[in-house]
Amino acid sequence: VNDTRLAHAVRSGLAEARDSLSTVHMAIPASEIMARADEARRHRRLGVLAGAGGLAAVAVAASVALPASYPTASDSARGHGAHLAAWTVTQQANGNIQIIYREIRDAAGLQRVLRADGVPASVTFPGRENPACRNLPSPHPRWRPGLTPAQIGGPVYWGPHNDTPTPYALIIRRAALPSGVGVALFGSGRDIGEPYDRLAGVPVGLGVNLVRASSQCTGS
C-alpha cells in the first residue's frame, strides 16, 4: 500500500470524524472576536506610549478613563446563534471586575469566581440571604454617557455593555472597595429580555449591597 492509497484512507477516516462534529458550533459572535482584538491593540498602544515616554501614570489613567475598555460588540449574540452564558466575569485591564449577566444561576460558582479575583463577595438568591452579612449604606451610582469610572466614584456601579440583547453589566472597582467592605449580590434568576434603560434604569435581575466583610459573609 503506497502513500497515496494510505492517504486516501486517512482522509476518509478524518472526514468521518469531522462529519461527526456537525452539531458542534463556534459560539462566540464575530463582534466579540473583533472587540477582543481591538482591545488588545489599544492596550499595546498604551504600553508603547508608556514605554516611549516614561508616562506610565498617564497610561494607567487613560486605561481607566477609556469608555472603549468596555466590549464594543454590537451584534446580537442570540441572533448569531451564539452559546449564551448566564454570566461572565472578566477582570479588566484596570483591575475592575465586570460581571455581564443574563441570568443569575450557580450563585455559588459566581461567588467562588469573585472571591478568587480578590473581591470579598457573597452571592445569594432573594429569600436566601446570608444572615451573617451586615449591610452598609450602598449608593448605586449609575453610568451615564460621558462618565468615567473614576468620576462615578463608587466601588460598585452599573455600566454599559453593548452585547445586546443582554446589556447588563455590573462593575466592581476593587481598588475603591474600602478595607473591611465586601459586596453582596442578590440574583433574581430572571431571564434576558427585560427592558433596560441605559440612561436611567438599574437593570433587573441582580441586586447589590455593600456589606461588612467577614469570613462568614464574604469569605474574608
Next chain:
Amino acid sequence: VDKDRLEFEEFYTAARDHCLHVVLISVGDRHLADDLVAEAFTGAWASWRKVRVHPAPHAWIVRTALNLHVSWWRRRRREVALASQDEAVAASQYPGLDSSLVTALRRLPARQREVIVLRLLLDLDTATTAQTLGMPNGTVASHLHRGLAALRREIPALDYQEQIK
C-alpha cells in the same frame, strides 16, 4: 474599515465551524478548541490585511490555533452556561473524536500532525500547505510521508481497509 469588518464577519461566519472541527479533531478537547480558534480569529482580525490575501485563510486560522497560548480566553471561560445549553452540551456526543485514527493523529509530532491536517483534512495542496506552515514543499512531503508511516504502524487496519476498498 467598515468594509473590512463586513469582510471579516463573512469569513468568520463561513469558516468558524469548519476550523473548530479541524482543531477539535487535533486537540480532542472542546473547550480548548474553542479557545484556540477564538484566539486565532482574534489574531486574524488584528492582522486582517495580511490574512485576507492569504491563499487559504482558514488554514491560517487552523495553523495559528494549533500554535497558540489561550490564557485570555481561558480566563473568559469562567462562566456558567444557561440551562438549556448545558443540556445541549451534555447531550452532544462526538464519537468521531475517539476513533483510533484520530487518537493516533494526536500522538504524532506537531509538524507531522499539522501537515496531515492541512493536506488531508483541509485538502490543501502541497504548495499552499508549505506556505501556510512556512516550510519548503519537500519538507511538507517528508512530514506527510513520516506521518502516514507512523499512522500505519499505529493502525495496521488502515492498510487492510484500503486493500478491501
